[in-house]
Amino acid sequence: MKKYFLWAFALCSFSVHAQHADVKIKFIGAKSNEATIILPVENTYFWPNKIVKKFEADSILDLSLNVGKISRVNIVSNFKNYIFYIEPGKSTVELDFRKNALSPILFKGANAEGQVLINKKAYEYFQDAAMEYSAADTTAIGLKAKIESDKEKELNRYTSLLDQKKISPSFYQLAKNELDYFYKGTMSYAVAHFFFSSQRPNSTVKFKKEHADLWEELYRNHSFTDSQALLTTDFYEFARYYTEYYKGVYSQYQKNVKDDRANLSSDELIIRTYTGFEANFKGKVREYMLASLLFNEAYQEKFPKMLITLTEKFNEEYPNNKYSPLFEDKIDEIVKFHTAAKADYTSEQKFVVDYARVNTVDELLGKFKGKTVFVDLWATWCGPCKAEFEYGEELEEFLKANEAEMLFISMDKDAADQQWKDMIKFYDLKGYHIRTNAALQKDLIDKLWGGKGYSIPRYLILKDGKIVVDKALRPSSKDKLYEQISSYLMKKEAE
Incomplete structure (x- = not known):
């Protein structure tokens, strides 16, 4: 069995006297062979402080830490985010990603039952929880009662473990803080949802005085001075909603000042x-x-x-x-x-002729008759779209060698016009470019997504002005994509 050693030094969580902790992390049935380890920064949860490590199916990652009395460690792998509060000494974590695994998490070490419990949260994001709570009960009294009841039920499980001495007081306090900010964030977001929904044209949602009172009560009774709160997952978003939504937009609304953020x-x-x-x-x-x-x-x-x-x-x-x-x-x-x-555009960065007046998909495709074209639908705000640009150079070489073209279709709105043009230069996107106007975007959505909104990135293959593959592989698929495109090359017919 192979082992990989990660030597990391996390600043002490609750004590200036650092102690040593060794953590073995075993992955079972993982589809992805990458793990991200997130460590605290001066007793705060700060995502960029991370180590990314590759592992093999039968491997163990050995993590060596300098910790204080107790320290938070996040393990992110296979689209799951785990929280562990590590005390000095030796610990072993087994993460089983297999479908229907009997024990998805096994922990050996201090606070073992608490470690498993804290990773059984029903929701990963309090925003998702808020939407369900607000849909179930639109009254402020009912909303508050349900959220507080669920929080108490969860906290009671930790209290029971503490009473049985199965978790330490330090672990209990960290778990309590984590729950506290999750449910505070849930309540704040639920009330904000009522407020913003009520502001939409023709909305039937009502933002009542009881909602405003609940929002005020939530923040009036809260102090933003507890530094231990900075180790929780949700403190930042909870505090941001306080300044942006409650102190910002809502306070201005009370003064009859409209929300102007869309114009900024x-x-x-x-x-x-x-x-x-x-x-x-x-x-x-x-x-x-x-x-x-x-x-x-x-x-x-x-x-x-x-x-x-x-x-x-x-x-x-x-x-x-x-x-x-x-x-x-x-x-x-x-x-x-x-x-x-x-900088200026290069000779290989070309705009579709008269692109602002192209109103239909057929009109756009007609400009590429007699050619094989790989199409990339993207937008400046789309992270996954931009992540695929990393594989563009190899794709460009393949297309050029096979006399095929590249077309980038931006789904950005008019306000992002300059950002779109600047990103073409920054990412060095070689090929033809067009940013959709309202008519073209609607026609694309109707033809590709059945008129029900859209999701990107999405890729197409055109041949002689017609869509022959409406869900092509991504550039990161490399050889598999090149094989897919090869089936539709125009030069094959010429030969």
């Missing part, structure tokens, strides 16, 4: 959120919230220029912070993006 640029939105965090938080919480905002915005790869300025400002205010070095590569990418945007 990405830079203006980021500045508003950043200054909101500055005004509403203090001390360690403020530093954490600002750092998390900068990372989250940079991670989306929309490349807002203002992030460069705000990161410089953050580093000046917190010169010894441990956060910004973990996402400085993302800020460097933003600098490169805006440098690339100043």
Whole structure:
């Protein structure tokens, strides 16, 4: 059995006196052979502080940590995110990804039953829970009662384990904090849902005084000064909703000021959120919230220029912070993006002639008669779309060698026009380009998705002006995709 060693040094969670912890992680039945280990930063949950490691089917990852009294470790693999609170000593984690596995999680070490319990949450995201609660009961009294009842039931399980001395007081407090912010976030988002839904034209949803009172009660009774809350999964989103929705949009609504966020640029939105965090938080919480905002915005790869300025400002205010070095590569990418945007288009970056006036799919396809074309439907806001650009160079070489063409169709709206053009340069997207107008986008949605919205990335293969494959493989499929395209090459017929 092969072993891989990960030497990582997590800052102490509850004590300045670091102690040693060895964790063996075994993966069973994993389809993906990649695991991400997320470690705390100064006793806070900060996603960029991670180690990504490949493993084989029969392998064990050995994780060696310096911890305090207890430390949070997240393991992300095969589309699942696990939370463990590790104490000094030796622990073993078995993650079984097989369908119908009797024990998906086995833990040997301190707080074993608590470790399994905390990974049995019904919802991974409190936003999903909020939507179900708000659909089940539209009254503020009923909503609050149900959420608090469910929270108490979950907490009682940990209380029972604590009473039986099966978990430590430190583990219990961390689990309690995790539940607390999950359900606070759920309640805040549910109330926000009622508010924003009521603002839509012709909406039948009512935002009543009882909802407003519940929102006010939730935040009035909360202090944003507890640094231990920064180790929970949901604190950041809960606190962000406080500044953006409750203190921001709702407070303005009470003054009869309309929500203007739709009219703001990405830079203006980021500045508003950043200054909101500055005004509403203090001390360690403020530093954490600002750092998390900068990372989250940079991670989306929309490349807002203002992030460069705000990161410089953050580093000046917190010169010894441990956060910004973990996402400085993302800020460097933003600098490169805006440098690339100043350059001219290359001869291989071409726009469909008169593209703004192309209103139908047939009209667009007619421009590519006599050719084999691989089509990439994407948008500047689509992360998975942009992730596939990594495989573009090899695809371009294949298409060029086989006298085939590349067509990029952007589903972006008019407001993203410049962003679309800049991304063509930054990602060096060789081929033909078109951004859909409203008519063309509607026709695409009708023909490809049956008029029921759309999902991207999506890929097509055209031959002689007609769609011959409406769900082609992704560029990351490489040889399998090239084989798929080869079946429709025009030059084969010529030969």
